[in-house]
Amino acid sequence: MLPIGFNWISLYLFIILLSVLIYIYRKKLEFQKILPPLIYLGLFRTKLGINFIDKVSKKYKEFIKIYGLSGIGFGFIGMLFIAYLMIKTIFYFISKPSPDLVKPLLPQTNYPGLGFLNFWYFIICLFVVIIIHEFSHGIVAKANGIKIKKSGIGFLAILVPLFPLAFVEPDENDMKKAKDHVKYSVFAAGPFSNLITAGIISLLFLFIFMPLDSHVLQKDGVTFSPINDSYPSKILPSNFTLRIMNGNNITDLNSFIKQMQFINPKETVNLSNGTTDYLLNTVPNPEDSSKAFIGVHNFINEVKIKEGVNKTGYYIYKWIRDLFKWMGLISFAVGIMNLLPMSITDGGQMFNLMFSRIFDKNKFAQKVGIYISFFFILIMIFFLVYWIISIISPLILIIFGLI
Helix, strand or coil, X not given: CCCCCHHHHHHHHHHHHHHHHHHHCCCCCEEEEEECCCEEEEEEEECCCHHHHHHHHHHCHHXXXXXXXXXXXXXHHHHHHHHHHHHHHHHHHHHCCXXXXXXXXXXXXXXXXXXXXXXXXXXHHHHHHHHHHHHHHHHHHHHCCCCEEEEEEEEEEECEEEEEEEEEEECHHHHHHCCHHHHHHHHHHHHHHHHHHHHHHHHHHHHHHHHHHHHHEEEEEEEEEECCCCCHHHHCCCCCCECEECXXXXXXXXXXXXXXXXXXXXXXXXXXXXXXXXXXXXXXXXXXXXXEECCEEEEEEXXXXXXXXXXXXXXXXXXXXXXXXXXXXXXXXXXXXXXXXCCCCHXXXXXXXXXXXXXXXXHHHHHHHHHHHXXXXXXXXXXXXXXXXXXXXXXXXXXXXXX
């Protein structure tokens, strides 16, 4: 049975509406196969937003040029960071495989340590982030004298159309003639703007949302997830919030960690949510046998509304705050992932240009560049396939009555 609720119904209606529009305008759409029939793009070319790009790039031409040049350094630093992170992740994944490590960006999905990404947060944030990304490419290109031929909207489909897209297309001939620093600045502009957006939102939380939270919220324990059924935490209910441990108040993760320091392996601990007690026999920590372990991870500090705070007003504020939270996270993710040195990303374009200049006419070096790009593409495909299998396998077992 399909899950229901406002956000789930919104998601179903969005997919149906988008599918109907795709069918109606199928002759005007350009389809690009990425991993057929699983992953594909649909693009609708227009001139939407080009006048805006022209006006902004003309009015703030010199500033935009400097902005574009500033993004080059950030682009290469980000490229090294995400390449290192992906390699580190694949090695960690090999030693400890987990679907939580490879979750793609999807609506109605829980991300441990971050929270639940509902449909409306997903669609609003992704649309805003992509618009910022693509228009940044266009504005920087236009400020450097590169004509923008087309813009448009579209979608990315994983089996069904789900991810909204926007794009701008600089003139290919103008791009070829442009100097290298201009090319780098155009390629880097999109990811750089996404990272700047994430940084601005971080400042909003530091100076606005966090101070406001301290006035309307108070700490209310910590939640977590069992690692697996082999650990003592398996007896805890799925919605358990730890508020008391051996008679001591637990307000957040830090207080839980402090209490665990006084517990020895094979010692019984009393965990309570304030109403029900659960007795657990600790086991030795797999990484340090001298320390106690109950087998939990994915910690989240819980909060509750203070007495006297208007609940309706708080829930409106919380919706706006969480929208900005996800916008910052998605903006950072889109920006940094676009810097991976793969041929299909902005980082890949920067990497290929750099390699071609450093190793001009060196066929071996050019092959190395191709292999590096292919390596990261394989990592992404591997993670995607693993995630799909982790989703499909339980469904197959349920269908055949094996679980």
